[in-house]
Amino acid sequence: DSMFVDLETNEEMSVLPHQLRKDYKNAVNEHLDYLKKQCSDYGIEFTMLSTATPFDTALITYLQKRMRLS
Numbered sequence: 001d002s003m004f005v006d007l008e009t010n011e012e013m014s015v016l017p018h019q020l021r022k023d024y025k026n027a028v029n030e031h032l033d034y035l036k037k038q039c040s041d042y043g044i045e046f047t048m049l050s051t052a053t054p055f056d057t058a059l060i061t062y063l064q065k066r067m068r069l070s
Contacts, residue, residue: 004013032048039046049058 001014002017004015005011006013036046038044047062
């Protein structure tokens with residue numbers, strides 16, 4: 001078990017790190033699935049990007065991919 005402390009209320013919460021990780025990953029994947037479905041329903045291409053990649057690099061890579069597909 002690990003103990004988390006709410007910085008605003010000082011409330012303590014005991015958690016199982018492996019379960020917390022699993023639940024978090026499931027929640028993120030469910031949200032991504034929702035976003036992908038919404039984009040698909042409106043004809044919008046969904047592309048995952050890393051925040052570590054500079055925006056201009058990601059945009060150029062995406063545009064080059066689109067040009068190859070055209």
